[in-house]
Amino acid sequence: MQLRPLGASGLAVSPIGLGTMxxxxxxxxxxxxxxxxxFVAEGGNLIDTAPAYGAGVAEKMIGKxxxxxxxxxxLVIAxxxxxxxxxxxxxxxxSRGALLDDLEQSLRRLRTDHVDLWQVHAWGDAPIEETLSALDTAVSRGMARYVGVSNFVGWQSATAATWQAADRTRTPLASVQVEYSLLARRAEVEIVGAATHHGLGILAWSGLGRGVLSGKYRGGRVPKSSRAAAEHFSWFVEPYLQPRSGAIVDALAHAxxxxxxxxxxxxxxxxRDAPQVASALVGPRTTEQLAELLETQRRQLVAPIVAALDDISGGPNAARG
Structure with a gap:
């Protein structure tokens, strides 16, 4: 894969990232x-994980x-x-203490002395300056090379990026991770603009619409082996099993x-090729699924197809202009 810069940082990531949720x-x-x-054999390097994934088991698997x-x-371990x-x-x-404790435990599970990208997983109740000070500490101690935020809305992303940029002793944010797909285009309202202005690369999670864009649920079907049929993941898929989603999936299948x-x-x-996206994160459960996705490495969509998909899924993307 031809690597891409993560925003304005010097970190280079593969345009497809391997998610481990x-x-x-x-x-x-x-x-x-x-x-x-x-994934590595095909040139991929970005692997995205979190302590919450499998209650730490995902990180342990990477370490193994x-x-x-x-x-x-x-690997670029995020x-x-x-x-x-x-x-x-x-x-x-x-809070600062909780974040740094989480990172120390992650490093033990991952069996490494540093992560390449460390992200605040969600906006919390602690003062933002306290939260962000943990990122600076992690970088200064060599526990993390680059830092970012995840699941922050537009104003939260801009607030965090502005705070870090206000003092050169602080570590600039490299990225913002957000859900983004044909079924979830809310990121275009504010996050894409904030990311562009502050030089943040977007890591788009669930680029396949939580699996719904595969078409496996068309016609109201819920395959027994699907996430929608699993008790621990049905809540995750259910929001996209709606009539509006069905129209988008049908148009996608036709294209x-x-x-x-x-x-x-x-x-x-x-x-993958939407404005400001550095990497599209996917979560295949089999090597066959991953191989199918990796076949896209040398392909691109022509502008009329992109425009048609934009129209059916919510309208033109102003950032493309």
């Missing part, structure tokens, strides 16, 4: 190992892969902090048929 639940260790090997021979220098599972409950704690591609390939290309 399902690792430890729907993806077992042998499959995770094979996914990572295939590193111990098993995957070269550390081949993890997060501030959103963890404690006592079976999801907790958002963006894909005309292009000789699959719906997920077209959906991935649309988000």
């Amino acid at each position: 399902a690792w430890g639940r729907d993806v077992d260790w042998p499959t995770a190992r094979d996914l990572l090997r295939l 892969a590193l111990a098993g021979g995957i070269p550390r220098e081949d 993890t997060k902090a501030g959103f963890v599972v404690r006592g079976g409950r999801r907790v958002i704690d963006t 894909a048929q005309g292009l000789g591609m699959s719906p997920v390939q077209v959906a991935l290309l649309w988000v």
Whole structure:
């Protein structure tokens, strides 16, 4: 893959990133190992994880892969902090102490002395200056090379980026991670503009619409092996099993048929090459699914197809102009 700069930073990432949210639940260790090997063999380097993914199991799998021979220098490991599972409950704690504790535990699970990108997983109740001071500390201690934010809305992203840029002793933000797909274009309202202004690369999570853009749920079907049928992931998929989503999926399938591609390939290309996107994060559960997505490496969508998909999914994207 031809790597891209992450915003205005010097970090280079693959335009497709490997997400690990399902690792430890729907993806077992042998499959995770094979996914990572295939991804690296095809030139991918960005692997996105978090302590909340499988309650730390996803990070442990990455660490096991590193111990098993995957070269550390081949990976850009991105993890997060501030959103963890404690006592079976999801907790958002963006205080300085909690963030740094999360990072220390992540490094142990990952079996590495640093992460390439460390992100605040969500906006919390702690003062933003306290939260961001943890990022500076992590970089100064060599625990993280670059820092970013995740799931911040536009004003939150701009506030964080402005605070860091106000003092040269602070570490500039490199990225903002946000959900972005044909089914979720809210990022275009403010986040894309904030990212462009502040030089942040966008990491687009769930670029395949939480799996709905595959077309597997067309006609009201819910395959037994799908995330919508799983008790622990049905809540995640349900918001997109609506009539509006069905119209978008149908249009995507029609476009894909005309292009000789699959719906997920077209959906991935649309988000991968959208303005300000540095990498589109995908979460395949099998090597076959990953191979299908990696086939898009040398393909692009022509402008009329992009415009048609924009129109059907919410209207023109002003940032494309």
